[in-house]
Amino acid sequence: MTQKTFAALVADALPHVRELMPWDVEEMLVEKPDLMIVDIREIEEYNVGHIRNSLHVPRGILETACDWGYAETIPELVQARDKPIVLVCRSGNRTALAALTLALMGYAEVYSMKTGVRGWNDYELPLFDADEVQVDIDEAEVELNPPVHPDQMEPKG
Template sequence: MSEFLHRLPEFLGNHPFLAMAFFGVLLALIANESTRWFRGYKELTPAELTRLINGENALVVDVSSASDYEKGHVPTARNVAMSQFDPEHKDLAKVKDKPVAVICRSGQTSAGAAARLAKAGFTRVYTLAGGTAAWQAADLPLHKGRR
């Protein structure tokens, strides 16, 4: 280890672009992980979401469009269009301490809704990593049509 530390300055001097690339990737990785750590919600796998629904009676909110929701959704999910999604709604305010999982078709839109819930003071906010597509890929049942 001592020899490594003695030769490190020489390596950095001989390969400045490689050293800058390494430190750039390292900083990006640290920034990404710290953002994930402090964002206020957690991503779940389909199996973890199933456990949360069955074990803790989680509220599942699907923010997909109505047509995507009707094509297939997680069995207990309630559809709320993203344009109408309001964390301050009186029905949602009742469940601030209950687990709330937000789902969309691909997992991208639900992240914004989850961040809004966390900012509004919800203590247990989750998203389904990969969205309904991941749920379907895990061979879990989808309900079709309106609830």
């Protein structure tokens, strides 16, 4: 089996998933009242700033949350196979892989939000913290763009 990078996995998934920009999602929220937004980031990320009324389902448990018979099962999500679902993460990469997975699991109308929550914030749409207080756009910008440290970079040579 050929080894692939995360970027290559995402690139392979993208032709098979539908993507929406944040402004498209904003419109869909008005046009489709049954639209479900599923935020697949880790709890720490979600608590910093999330889209109001989004369902938090970390990527690590997404598949079991979407199926019956697991401790992680979320009935609302299992029963949403025929509803429109928009997956969100920080930048839109994790959701590309997750959208492909949900499509394979039989979800009929699943989308990945391109640019993720960072793009939502850049478009100046509201984000809310763990207490459901609206987050300042500039503060969210800092939190949504964590630095990559030197030891996280590929060694040269």
